[in-house]
Amino acid sequence: xxxxxxxxxxxxxxxxxxxxxxxxxxxxxxxxxxxxxxxxxxxxxxxxxxxxxxxxxxxxxxxxxxxxxxxxxxxxxxxxxxxxxxxxxxxxxxxxxxxxxxxxxxxxxxxxxxxxxxxxxxxxxxxxxxxxxxxxxxxxxxxxxxxxxxxxxxxxxxxxxxxxxxxxxxxxxxxxxxxxxxxxxxxxxxxxxxxxxxxxxxxxxxxxxxxxxxxxxxxxxxxxxxxxxxxxxxxxxxxxxxxxxxxxxxxxxxxxxxxxxxxxxxxxxxxxxxxxxxxxxxxxxxxxxxxxxxxxxxxxxxxxxxxxxxxxxxxxxxxxxxxxxxxxxxxxxxxxxxxx
Amino acid sequence: xxxxxxxxxxxxxxxxxxxxxxxxxxxxxxxxxxxxxxxxxxxxxxxxxxxxxxxxxxxxxxxxxxxxxxxxxxxxxxxxxxxxxxxxxxxxxxxxxxxxxxxxxxxxxxxxxxxxxxxxxxxxxxxxxxxxxxxxxxxxxxxxxxxxxxxxxxxxxxxxxxxxxxxxxxxxxxxxxxxxxxxxxxxxxxxxxxxxxxxxxxxxxxxxxxxxxxxxxxxxxxxxxxxxxxxxxxxxxxxxxxx
Numbered sequence: 001x002x003x004x005x006x007x008x009x010x011x012x013x014x015x016x017x018x019x020x021x022x023x024x025x026x027x028x029x030x031x032x033x034x035x036x037x038x039x040x041x042x043x044x045x046x047x048x049x050x051x052x053x054x055x056x057x058x059x060x061x062x063x064x065x066x067x068x069x070x071x072x073x074x075x076x077x078x079x080x081x082x083x084x085x086x087x088x089x090x091x092x093x094x095x096x097x098x099x100x101x102x103x104x105x106x107x108x109x110x111x112x113x114x115x116x117x118x119x120x121x122x123x124x125x126x127x128x129x130x131x132x133x134x135x136x137x138x139x140x141x142x143x144x145x146x147x148x149x150x151x152x153x154x155x156x157x158x159x160x161x162x163x164x165x166x167x168x169x170x171x172x173x174x175x176x177x178x179x180x181x182x183x184x185x186x187x188x189x190x191x192x193x194x195x196x197x198x199x200x201x202x203x204x205x206x207x208x209x210x211x212x213x214x215x216x217x218x219x220x221x222x223x224x225x226x227x228x229x230x231x232x233x234x235x236x237x238x239x240x241x242x243x244x245x246x247x248x249x250x251x252x253x254x255x256x257x258x259x260x261x262x263x264x265x266x267x268x269x270x271x272x273x274x275x276x277x278x279x280x281x282x283x284x285x286x287x288x289x290x291x292x293x294x295x296x297x298x299x300x301x302x303x304x305x306x307x308x309x310x311x312x313x314x315x316x317x318x319x320x321x322x323x324x325x326x327x328x329x330x331x332x333x334x335x336x337x338x339x340x
Numbered sequence: 341x342x343x344x345x346x347x348x349x350x351x352x353x354x355x356x357x358x359x360x361x362x363x364x365x366x367x368x369x370x371x372x373x374x375x376x377x378x379x380x381x382x383x384x385x386x387x388x389x390x391x392x393x394x395x396x397x398x399x400x401x402x403x404x405x406x407x408x409x410x411x412x413x414x415x416x417x418x419x420x421x422x423x424x425x426x427x428x429x430x431x432x433x434x435x436x437x438x439x440x441x442x443x444x445x446x447x448x449x450x451x452x453x454x455x456x457x458x459x460x461x462x463x464x465x466x467x468x469x470x471x472x473x474x475x476x477x478x479x480x481x482x483x484x485x486x487x488x489x490x491x492x493x494x495x496x497x498x499x500x501x502x503x504x505x506x507x508x509x510x511x512x513x514x515x516x517x518x519x520x521x522x523x524x525x526x527x528x529x530x531x532x533x534x535x536x537x538x539x540x541x542x543x544x545x546x547x548x549x550x551x552x553x554x555x556x557x558x559x560x561x562x563x564x565x566x567x568x569x570x571x572x573x574x575x576x577x578x579x580x581x582x583x
Contacts, residue, residue, distance in 0.1 A: 140531060217367060220532075307367040310532040 019105050024091040024249070027099075031248035032056040034292065038300045045304045056248070060241050068237030073134035082129030083235070083242035089121035090249035097256045098178055101266045101283030111176040112160050115257065119156075119212065122246050123149050126214075129243070130231035141230025144220045144311045151318035152211040152218075158326035159201045159208075163261060166190065166198075166333045182264045190336050197332025202262045204326050206298035209258070211318060213251040215299050217309045255294040263290055344454065351447055358443070362436050363424075372432035376525040376537025379430060386524065387517040390491020391442065392541050394420050395435040397428035402487040414452050419445060432540040475504040490514040490542050505556070513547030 036053035043050025070076055096110035096118070104110075123145060130142030163186055168175030170189050175181070186198045211218040220230075235243060267286040268279035309317065362368065378388065383396040393400055401418035403411045419441045421427075421434040428434065465471045479501035485494050491514030498507040518541050526537050551564040551572075564572070 307365070307371050309367070310371065310530060312530070313370060 019095050023094045027094045027249050027252055028245055031252040034295055035248055041300050042304050060244060063241035064238055066237040068239055071134050071234045075132040078128055078132035082125045083239045086122040086125035086246035087242045089118055090246045093118050093253045097253060098260045099256060100287045104178060107179055112164060113176055122250050126231055133234040135234050137233045138231055145231060147311055147315050148211055148218060148220055151315040152208050154319055155204055155322035155326045156208050158323060158330060159205050162201055162330040162333055166337060169337055178260055181261060185264050191340055193339060194333050194336030197329045197336060200325060200329035204322060205258050209254045209298040210302055212254050213299060216303045217306045218314055220311050220314055255291045258294050259290045348447055348450060355443060359440050362440055371536060372436060375432045375533045376540060377429060377431045378521055378525050382524050386521045388521050389514045389517060391435055391438045392518055394418055395438045396430035402485050402492050406485060408486060414449055432536055435540045472504040476502060488514055490544060491518060515544045515547040519543055
């Protein structure tokens with residue numbers, strides 16, 4: 001583990017390069033690979049063969065080669081800026097979330113509250129792009145995405161605050177920093193009652209992930225069959241490729257967040273591996289496995305199992321039902337705290 | 341015959357799964373219950389036919405009301421949703437019920453046919469030249485109703501002796517009338533209900549109105565445009581009213 005304020009082998013230039021280029025490249029590559037896994041697994045579960053696993057790479061490459069059309073009635077600067085904003089904010093999230101079992105690159109400078117804020121920006125960019133598209137389909141899609149966003153922020157916030165509050169009771173460090181959560185995983189802190197509460201919150205967060213990542217049953221904003229592509233209808237070529245990449249990285253980031261909050265364990269201390277390089281590799285591989293499991297259960301499995309919700313149903317499920325469940329988890333954690 | 345049996349067995353085996361997916365899944369129920377409701381009086385007024393009208397509780401089926409070809413020997417009953425749920429709502433879910441039950445009914449009809457098939461010559465004329473000869477001798481006009489997958493289809497054919505091509509052929513396809521109920525069932529619905537309600541009628545858009553005129557000598561085809569069709573129909577109404 002290296003820390004920015006301590007002595008580290010890379011200089012500031014190295015950090016900048018890693019943050020701006022290497023980390024997004026790694027995030028994109030793994031994200032695209034996992035999207036390929038998701039499509040293949042979803043196809044197999046539906047009795048189809050499915051595309052090859054490298055298909056998302058080809059899709060992105062092809063999109064970059066295609067013509068970038070801007071509709072004549074669109075707000076051009078916003079139309080072109082939205083995908084860039086989406087990708088940049090998704091990539092920025094990679095700097096603050098622990099990846100590969102290591103400390104996040106800018107870990108001291110950003111905590112969970114910042115991550116919550118940053119998670120909103122890609123969806124907001126999508127909404128702005130939709131409104132700037134001068135198409136009624138895109139407008140409907142953008143309105144729906146706004147409503148879904150507002151609805152899932154509530155259970156997301158309840159989960160994160162409940163977790164931070166419970167961990168904050170056992171440690172003096174700032175519980176919103178992911179380093180604190182890494183050192184005090186929730187399962188080590190709570191008793192059986194709290195474990196049930198934390199389990200509920202974990203399931204809740206996995207339920208919010210399809211909404212964040214705009215996947216069925218919550219891909220209401222991009223409902224192909226209903227509003228002909230919704231938000232992204234007027235986007236093509238490079239702009240669409242940027243939105244696609246932003247979406248990929250966001251799904252990866254959400255899974256990494258769930259792993260960081262609920263399963264931050266590393267394998268190398270377990271096996272007593274001392275050598276830093278080998279330990280790093282083992283931790284990285286374990287991280288990839290954890291991400292795969294989280295993505296499979298929260299995105300792929302739900303995607304093939306259910307039909308898409310209507311906007312009224314989705315916002316009710318998130319705003320009311322999920323929040324109530326989150327509060328139950330919070331209450332259980334509180335009971336656990338008073339018992340211990 | 342063994343090929344038919346194999347295909348039937350395959351469908352019987354997956355029927356359980358199909359029924360379960362379409363009828364039991366919670367999210368499908370959420371999206372289709374009380375969506376795009378077609379009330380029985382509206383259905384009758386708008387002349388809806390096929391599974392859509394049966395889903396509103398009206399037991400109309402040409403195979404039952406006016407059995408044609410072999411249907412007189414078979415037991416075909418119009419399927420309505422109260423056979424499964426006991427009540428009729430006329431929403432998209434009811435239309436799903438009717439269609440799923442009709443799969444089962446079709447399998448049963450085929451099995452009955454296999455059992456009751458009499459031996460003898462095939463009536464169909466397989467050779468094309470023999471068929472064209474038979475058509476050249478045919479003369480007169482005829483009307484027939486049949487139960488197509490989407491409802492009642494009416495064909496009118498007029499044959500002129502001496503030519504193997506048709507004199508006139510008019511098809512009144514079921515979708516032509518089924519589509520009339522779309523404004524009624526989608527009134528006040530959410531956008532998300534639009535495609536579901538519309539698709540639940542199973543519209544075949546190529547079955548709406550078109551007319552082709554084939555020149556006898558040159559075999560040239562002209563398709564009448566929308567404007568021409570409108571003008572012809574207005575002209576005909578005037579003629580019928582005036583006479």
